Amino acid sequence: MIEITFLGSGGGRFITITQFRSTGGFHIRASRNVYVDPGPGALVRSWRYKLDPRKLDAIFVSHRHVDHCNDLEVMVEAMTGGALKKRGTLIASKSVVYGDEMHTPAISKYHIKVLESVHTPEPGNKIAIGEEEFLITPSQHSDPTTIGFRMKTAYGDISYIPDTAYFDGLIEWHDGARVIIAAITRPRDMGIPYHLSTDDAVEMLKSMEKKPEVLVMSHIGMKMHFANPYKEAKYIETVTGVKTYVAKEGFKVMIDKREIAVRTLRPARFV
Numbered sequence: 001m002i003e004i005t006f007l008g009s010g011g012g013r014f015i016t017i018t019q020f021r022s023t024g025g026f027h028i029r030a031s032r033n034v035y036v037d038p039g040p041g042a043l044v045r046s047w048r049y050k051l052d053p054r055k056l057d058a059i060f061v062s063h064r065h066v067d068h069c070n071d072l073e074v075m076v077e078a079m080t081g082g083a084l085k086k087r088g089t090l091i092a093s094k095s096v097v098y099g100d101e102m103h104t105p106a107i108s109k110y111h112i113k114v115l116e117s118v119h120t121p122e123p124g125n126k127i128a129i130g131e132e133e134f135l136i137t138p139s140q141h142s143d144p145t146t147i148g149f150r151m152k153t154a155y156g157d158i159s160y161i162p163d164t165a166y167f168d169g170l171i172e173w174h175d176g177a178r179v180i181i182a183a184i185t186r187p188r189d190m191g192i193p194y195h196l197s198t199d200d201a202v203e204m205l206k207s208m209e210k211k212p213e214v215l216v217m218s219h220i221g222m223k224m225h226f227a228n229p230y231k232e233a234k235y236i237e238t239v240t241g242v243k244t245y246v247a248k249e250g251f252k253v254m255i256d257k258r259e260i261a262v263r264t265l266r267p268a269r270f271v
Contacts, residue, residue: 011219031130183219
């Protein structure tokens with residue numbers, strides 16, 4: 001079984017600074033433990049849901065924007081036993097590791113040196129993490145180095161579509177995945193550049209030859225939050241026939257060969 005636990009589902013500057021929806025990214029437990037897009041709150045919420053960050057094997061960061069990478073360095077410190085053990089893998093966009101014209105790198109040379117391996121791949125590259133293989137996929141975002149992935153597993157493929165404009169290549173790269181996790185930031189009739197809206201999600205799913213069994217909406221922006229993302233999810237499901245969920249803190253997806261189940265976890269209580 002593969003378990004995906006969301007430590008947040010918010011995205012964009014206004015959700016991030018208000019924390020109307022938490023912004024911690026998500027954790028994948030497969031043959032290895034992988035953390036995806038450790039935005040603000042990733043460390044704290046990992047402990048809240050009993051996901052020990054010291055047991056991570058890899059971290060994936062789609063791009064340099066703070067709502068995706070804020071907690072990267074502290075998660076690397078956890079993965080490497082306080083930066084005392086050389087272990088773990090980082091897969092990240094070039095902007096995360098090297099910075100760009102507008103941003104410094106999101107990770108220091110100190111933290112890079114304690115990692116066992118660092119990858120800044122191009123779309124089409126493949127990286128094995130345990131028994132799973134990550135096929136790197138493209139995005140069209142304001143950070144031009146943004147990357148997503150299609151994780152090939154014994155239980156079918158799991159795709160992650162981070163911030164991106166809609167483009168036809170999304171269908172080519174993600175058609176046939178059992179589960180798609182997509183950053184759907186805006187509701188119907190309120191699309192903005194470089195981000196997916198409800199309308200884009202519908203167009204993508206309707207164009208796929210083999211639709212996913214499940215779509216998980218994440219990276220909920222302020223406009224989507226107040227438009228009621230659950231109504232938007234119901235609309236997507238009604239129009240496309242694809243079971244659609246809205247991620248939230250503690251939302252868990254469990255994937256085995258026969259079915260895909262979901263539940264919402266309760267946070268741990270600390271004395």
